[in-house]
Amino acid sequence: MYAQLAALRATEAAATRSASSLSQRCTDQLLFSVLAEQPSGWSPGRRRMGGVPVDVEFRGLSEYLHPPLRIALARTVQIPADYGVEQKNAGFGVPVVLLSPRCTDRPPCELLPPEGVFRAATAWVEVDDAGDSVPRLVIANPFAIHSIKVGDQALPMARNMMAAYALGTRTSKLPRLAIWGLLGGHEIGRRAGVYLLDDYDPNKRPLVMIHGLGSSPLIWARLSNAVWASNELSSRYQVWHIVYQTNAPTLVSRYRIQGYLDKAWKVLDPEHDDPARQGIVLVGHSMGGLVARMLCEDSGDVLWNAAFHKPPSMMEAEHEDIAAVQQVFVFRPYPGVRKAIFLATPHRGSPSAKRWFGRLARLLVGRRTPELQSLRRLARADPSAVRSELRHAYGRAAINSISTLRVSQPVRRAGESLMPAAGISYHTIAGSLRRHNPPGDGVVPLDSAKLDGATSTLIIDSGHEIYKDPRAVAEVVRILEEDATGN
Known part of the structure; x- marks a missing residue:
């Protein structure tokens, strides 16, 4: 924890950067060894890491992430070639990836990918100035907490969203x-x-x-x-x-x-x-x-007139089918x-x-979509309403x-x-x-x-x-x- 104490106490920019870099390397090595043994099951609270008691603290994480979480170091995630050059944001802390199953306890959960919730996060170790308290492993949302004060310097948070996306979609x-x-x-x-x-x-x-x-x-x-x-x-x-x-x-x-x-x-x-x-x-x-x-x-009536001879009010078909077709052809x-x-x-x-x-x-x-079936029934009920070049295709829903x-x-x-x-x-x-x-x-x-x-x-x-x-x-x-x- 010496590196973190040095970063906290540094007053000059160069000293802060040097101590912060050392702190990040130490945090990275600690997480690498711990996550290799237990990547999942992470929740706030005390646990032992490398034989040392550490308090795990979550800060500003997505409300859709439900502990216990799976955690992975961003640098260990393989990025598919199709995803392009890895996009990283340099700064303080160690980029990690957090994953949990998709939530089910609120309506917005249905707008999340079925593969689960994946978010970029940043991890670092904090200790009090005295250095005699239990250290804290902070895992924070870098999009909510944009910077952290280290010594007299405000440093941006490191993050790697590409790793989070790649790990989250790997099984898609x-x-x-x-x-x-x-x-x-x-x-x-x-x-x-x-x-x-x-x-x-x-x-x-x-x-x-x-x-x-x-x-x-x-x-x-x-x-x-x-x-x-x-x-x-x-x-x-x-x-x-x-x-x-x-x-x-x-x-x-x-x-x-x-x-x-x-x-x-x-x-x-x-x-x-x-x-x-x-x-x-x-x-x-x-x-x-x-x-x-x-x-x-x-659209006005441009598309409707390109397909039909009659306005909707003159169609000789079921009202529900006319309305369904009209919703497709007429829009704002x-x-x-x-x-x-x-x-x-x-x-x-x-x-x-x-x-x-x-x-x-x-x-x-496929042709069996509900909208095409409405179109098929309309074309068969009132074939004279459909323009001749489209009558056969519409009558068979063959579009x-x-x-x-x-x-x-x-x-x-x-x-x-x-x-x-x-x-x-x-x-x-x-x-x-x-x-x-x-x-x-x-x-x-x-x-x-x-x-x-x-x-x-x-x-x-x-x-x-x-x-x-x-x-x-x-x-x-x-x-x-x-x-x-x-x-």
């Missing part, structure tokens, strides 16, 4: 479930919804990330970690990931995600007065970008959305939907996420005229591979990925998985930093 089944969800599997649908990766803060802007076709929120690892690693961004934004089944038409996906957001707000802000509601930022990749764009738009901008960032988004469709793998996938993806991306699809084509509402700024990040003809990322043509009126457009030499590219991540960070400062 989402990548496999996402593919099966595209092909009609139901498990991803049961997990669909909004998932909070941070504790909810009524004053932070939600950064809502929407993945693309046959994908999962794990694609956002690099971007999420870039946000957490930035003191400025992590103090202003909270990361929300969307999980959804990607076999449904894009209009249905938009309607469902609207419902997921509504459900989250009902749990988090039943009074409808949190500032967080008014600063939503959407980030969407590929088909997720289309959904994000539609969450910014007022989602309340509180202020900005959208589109990555590799096929705003004008994708020729890939016509190729052999697109035709095969159209045969495999899905891939078919609605076809360049020639009538409703998709009509949707090109819709733009984000006034007051919502939007940005484009697109890939254009060298020597690729026509220019594009191999899936989405560049002409389809660009959108007129964008506040900024960045085109980089990248394939469709542009979310992995450090330049794309840096561009999103730049946009968010400008948004955070009001520029």
